[in-house]
Amino acid sequence: MRHHPLQYCGCVAIGDTEGDKTNLEGVAVMPVAVETPKKEWTGQVREVVLGATEAEGGTRSKTVTVGGESTLPFLDFEAPMPNPPRIAVEIQDRKPSDWSSVLLTVWGQVLDDPAAWAKAVEELDVDLLVLKINLTDADGNETTAEQARASVRKVLDATGLPLIVFGPGQTELDIDLLVAVAEEAAGERVVLGVCDDKNYKTIVAAALAHGHLVNGRTAMDVNLAKQLNILISDMGLPLDRVIMDPTTAALGYGVEYGYSAMERLRLAALQGDGMTQQPMLVTPGEEAWRMKEAKVGEDVPQAWGDWEERAITWETLTATTLIHSGADIVVLRHPESVRRVEDLISRLWNKGD
Amino acid sequence: MYKIGEEIQVISTKVRKAIEERSKAPIQQLAVAQVEAGADALEVNIGPQKKKGPEVMEWMVDTLQEVVDVPLCLDTTNLAAMEAGLKRVKQQAIVNSTSADPDRLRDVPPLAAKYDAKLIALTMGKNIAVEADKRVTIALEHLVPRIMEVGIPMDQVLMDPLILTVSGMQEYCPEAIETIRFLKQISDPPPLTLVGLSNVSNGVPRGNRSLVYSTYAVMLLGAGLDAAIVDPRDERLKEWVRIVEERDDSTPVGQLLLNLYDATAVMEDLDPGIVDMDDPDQAAIFKTVQVLQDKIIYADGYLQI
Numbered sequence: 001m002r003h004h005p006l007q008y009c010g011c012v013a014i015g016d017t018e019g020d021k022t023n024l025e026g027v028a029v030m031p032v033a034v035e036t037p038k039k040e041w042t043g044q045v046r047e048v049v050l051g052a053t054e055a056e057g058g059t060r061s062k063t064v065t066v067g068g069e070s071t072l073p074f075l076d077f078e079a080p081m082p083n084p085p086r087i088a089v090e091i092q093d094r095k096p097s098d099w100s101s102v103l104l105t106v107w108g109q110v111l112d113d114p115a116a117w118a119k120a121v122e123e124l125d126v127d128l129l130v131l132k133i134n135l136t137d138a139d140g141n142e143t144t145a146e147q148a149r150a151s152v153r154k155v156l157d158a159t160g161l162p163l164i165v166f167g168p169g170q171t172e173l174d175i176d177l178l179v180a181v182a183e184e185a186a187g188e189r190v191v192l193g194v195c196d197d198k199n200y201k202t203i204v205a206a207a208l209a210h211g212h213l214v215n216g217r218t219a220m221d222v223n224l225a226k227q228l229n230i231l232i233s234d235m236g237l238p239l240d241r242v243i244m245d246p247t248t249a250a251l252g253y254g255v256e257y258g259y260s261a262m263e264r265l266r267l268a269a270l271q272g273d274g275m276t277q278q279p280m281l282v283t284p285g286e287e288a289w290r291m292k293e294a295k296v297g298e299d300v301p302q303a304w305g306d307w308e309e310r311a312i313t314w315e316t317l318t319a320t321t322l323i324h325s326g327a328d329i330v331v332l333r334h335p336e337s338v339r340r341v342e343d344l345i346s347r348l349w350n351k352g353d
Numbered sequence: 354m355y356k357i358g359e360e361i362q363v364i365s366t367k368v369r370k371a372i373e374e375r376s377k378a379p380i381q382q383l384a385v386a387q388v389e390a391g392a393d394a395l396e397v398n399i400g401p402q403k404k405k406g407p408e409v410m411e412w413m414v415d416t417l418q419e420v421v422d423v424p425l426c427l428d429t430t431n432l433a434a435m436e437a438g439l440k441r442v443k444q445q446a447i448v449n450s451t452s453a454d455p456d457r458l459r460d461v462p463p464l465a466a467k468y469d470a471k472l473i474a475l476t477m478g479k480n481i482a483v484e485a486d487k488r489v490t491i492a493l494e495h496l497v498p499r500i501m502e503v504g505i506p507m508d509q510v511l512m513d514p515l516i517l518t519v520s521g522m523q524e525y526c527p528e529a530i531e532t533i534r535f536l537k538q539i540s541d542p543p544p545l546t547l548v549g550l551s552n553v554s555n556g557v558p559r560g561n562r563s564l565v566y567s568t569y570a571v572m573l574l575g576a577g578l579d580a581a582i583v584d585p586r587d588e589r590l591k592e593w594v595r596i597v598e599e600r601d602d603s604t605p606v607g608q609l610l611l612n613l614y615d616a617t618a619v620m621e622d623l624d625p626g627i628v629d630m631d632d633p634d635q636a637a638i639f640k641t642v643q644v645l646q647d648k649i650i651y652a653d654g655y656l657q658i
Contacts, residue, residue, distance in 0.1 A: 222650050223520060223521070223523070223650060223651050223652050223653075224652075226650045226651075226652035226655075227652035227653050227654055229652075230652055230654040230655075230657060230658055231654070233658075234654075234657070264650070265650070268649070268650045271648065273649050273650055274658065275650075275652065275658055276650055
């Protein structure tokens with residue numbers, strides 16, 4: 001029988017210089033000493049601390065540190081990865097009107113009350129909570145600053161998790177709502193988002209005034225991502241209070257573009273490009289659940305299989321792909337996706353030394 | 354560096370309007386100003402001109418030759434217009450351009466050969482290849498054989514690796530430098546090399562464009578660039594090309610540019626140790642080199658940091 005040549009230099013011998021080894025067919029092979037190639041980077045991702053405990057002027061039960069890595073994800077044999085990628089779970093200020101029924105079913109009653117929803121998230125044993133403020137309230141009226149303030153208060157009172165707050169994503173309204181949120185949550189080191197190239201001046205000023213952080217979002221473009229960091233930094237906000245959100249897309253809908261942009265930003269950071277060294281936040285949950293593969297169970301081919309399993313897989317794979325390209329925070333929606341992504345992180349993450 | 358003035362091109366509204374109205378004055382002013390500023394030749398881009406190509410080209414060539422006496426670089430995809438221009442020119446023309454696209458490669462080189470014109474050959478097919486080795490492969494497998502077949506001497510060929518923008522396609526800025534280097538080695542005698550220099554700074558804030566393309570020019574010259582389509586009126590570009598060509602090391606910036614040129618020539622990085630970062634001009638050059646080498650990600654505010 002002919003052997004494939006690769007069998008003789010097979011994996012059994014890599015990195016192992018002791019003892020006789022045989023290949024899969026029992027043929028003796030010479031042990032080969034293979035030195036693991038290591039890349040030495042000169043740069044490091046900045047560490048950013050989210051949340052403030054009582055000692056730091058807030059009311060969170062803990063703080064969460066992200067970033068700090070000086071190598072690519074999980075390559076702890078090269079350099080330490082002091083903090084694991086963190087999972088944040090998204091809740092909204094009211095029952096979402098456009099979420100998949102899979103999500104509505106799994107969360108159930110808590111959807112109508114952000115405080116109860118926040119508590120349910122805390123029970124999942126995750127690190128971070130995202131509160132998304134909707135464009136309109138349950139009655140269809142534009143959300144007011146007072147409503148946003150009240151929602152944030154409820155959530156802060158209900159949970160000790162560090163908080164990230166997203167506005168509806170409309171420049172003018174985001175400014176109104178996030179400024180109110182910043183005031184209400186003064187001292188809590190909340191992450192304010194979306195901070196983009198149109199509204200950054202106001203959002204950064206609010207963060208400066210009330211001791212918060214910002215999440216700077218750009219549309220899958222490394223040049224714009226760096227430029228926004230420069231602009232934010234020029235406003236006087238220290239870079240250890242800036243997270244960057246390079247935007248992403250779902251599996252099958254351009255996740256590879258997001259992956260490439262993040263990879264390039266991270267490589268630049270590790271090469272010492274100081275204005276790209278921010279921890280990265282992405283929202284794979286929102287992206288994946290927008291797509292029909294996750295969102296709907298009707299009028300799709302039978303071969304697609306079980307709806308809920310497919311949806312969770314879509315969200316999980318989108319998230320884990322992005323973690324491999326350097327995401328420091330992934331925002332998820334389904335508790336089972338949270339469990340699976342947490343499982344992956346716990347298997348791969350090793351602090352290193 | 355052989356400078357082809359870029360300003361007479363149909364993308365400019367001023368030029369387009371002058372062509373439509375057959376108004377000589379604006380065209381002649383642009384021509385004279387560029388030649389007075391040191392242009393060795395003039396780009397004449399009339400666009401495809403589907404309806405009246407030959408007539409427009411004849412009018413344009415005549416209009417220009419009334420006021421300037423430099424070679425014209427005829428730029429149109431309209432073959433009849435190209436031939437009309439070639440018949441009319443008083444000095445050896447430059448045909449802009451062929452590529453490895455089969456139709457272009459079939460039609461354009463014979464025309465250049467027939468009228469003893471120089472030929473610009475883009476190292477791309479129907480699509481743009483970005484990696485240096487792919488561009489050189491296109492030159493070797495498609496452009497050179499066809500050019501030899503029609504009998505144009507290689508020293509009459511201007512190979513153009515196609516310059517992409519630093520603001521959007523930064524990864525390929527160093528690739529173009531390497532392409533120039535390789536193209537100078539593909540034949541004996543080697544082809545001439547040419548770039549459309551301003552392309553690199555498209556999308557860059559106006560105030561920084563000259564810095565970006567002038568720095569890039571020094572690097573490209575180090576790799577073997579012979580000619581470029583440029584804004585001949587840009588003082589910084591003129592001065593920096595002069596410094597490199599005359600090896601004028603009488604100023605700190607001159608020394609830095611010569612270091613950059615020499616380092617690029619031997620495929621080395623500019624030694625950061627020789628840069629005085631307290632001198633804003635030197636700091637700006639160094640940061641721009643870092644960006645053009647794709648070592649630091651481009652951002653509009655890259656000079657601020």
